[in-house]
Amino acid sequence: MASPWWIIAVIGGGVGFFGGLFGAGGSAVGTLLLHVVGVPAFVALASPLPAAVLIALAASRAYWERGYVDRRTVTWSIAIGLPATVGGALLTPYVGGPLLIQITEGVIAAIGVRLAVFPREPSERVGEDAGMFRVRLILVAAAVGVFSGLLANSGGFLLTPLYLVVLRLPIKRALATSLAVSAALAVPGTVTHWALGHIDWSITAVYAAAAAPLAYLGARLAIRANPQRLTRVYGTALALLATGLLLFHR
Template sequence: MTASTVLAVLAVGAATGFLGGLFGKGGSALATPVLAALGIPAIVAVASPLPATIPGTLLAARQYARAGHVDRRVLAWSAAVGLPATLAGAAMTRWIAAESLVVATDLLVAGLGMSILVGAGRGAARRAGSGPSAAELAGPPSALGSETTTAAAPGAVDGLAGAAGGVALLAPVADDPPAGGVGAIVGVAVVVGVVAGLLANSGGFLLAPLLLVVLRLPVRPALGTSLAVSAALALPGTVAHAALGHVDWGLVGVFGAASVPLAAVGARTALRIDPHRLEVVFGAVLVLAATVLLAWA
């Protein structure tokens, strides 16, 4: 790589890491089109960000876990179901045109973003029409509806490194299940896993909004859990592409040098933002990103 390319990859890695940590995604899907535009061969631009984003995604997930914002039940089911679904999606690439799937996924992301914005607007209207509840005055509860529910204990993401993205799955969880229960979790994991396999990314760009809209997780647990699951789902794609010789490890090193530390910074930034404002920003970014990608397609 030339010096100018190295600088450009560092900039892309920094932006990808920060935005991934901020919005709960691994970031490979964000990096691929930009790297391709810089002249990186298409298959290398697809494959190389995956291994580079795994450590940054884990660091960002750890920030959320330390603050109590990783839902262990969703994480366990998503990893268990999502990993084989990712492999199935990768195998299906020989029959499904990736271009049509990308367009359908962008439309879905735009719709999810609009749903998040509408839900955030309704929540703001309800809060404006009533004062603080007794629960709010008493502090955050431990049920799943709160920002701290079913969350991993501090440091939990060190538990299963390599086996499931380095996130512990063994601690007890709260009694209240996400909306729809295990069936809804499995459905979300299958969709995200298959799409991740088909598009050769970690699926985080789709997982976080589905956790918000379908499972109705609060925004911070949705983002934190999405990061932890994304790290796990990136593993099979990394192994497959590395075996096929699609990974440029020099590019991985340059990209990761910027993306890894910035992912943790992005996560810490998200944890300092008011959760209701974060939800609005997240929904707006989804709609904007999907619109840009649809126009680009």
């Protein structure tokens, strides 16, 4: 292990807690932090992926218990997102990674600002045409899948804001559904990087041991929060994180 175990545990615990609170597995943030403390690039990229599955499952359990997970959205997102993830991974050698990351971070920052300024819960989709909702859902799932494959993460960074803005899901349903889908989308990347020998399982074990229980705690805290306040906090955090990463990658 390149860094002391307690540093890996602190990173894992922090990523797990905020992943549960904000509906993402946190593999992208985990990668950056692990690399900063001295973990080699490929290991930092791959080792959080198995933990992202556990983080998403632990946090989504809290939402399942309260009935927040949108099963239709989960089913379609996984059905479309999994093959799109594989396609995105295959496109990696042909796409400019740094530019793609910056575009993604810019879009997420803009969505974060929108949610922070206008945190209203969407009205119920009464009488909405099911076909149009399905089209939007397929487009979201395909886009997130491709980006997940290209960027080697579980997609939660994109799923929740797109569920909120494009599908107009309520904040807690968006967070819950994003976590359930992220757990599935992280599996292909985990298997691939495992086969390539990029995963340091000692790092994964320490990281996941701290992350999983705190992810559940973060999800329970989100469930108790006022929806508009949670949306505003989520949007602010999203905008700050994406802007910070955008400036870091300049």
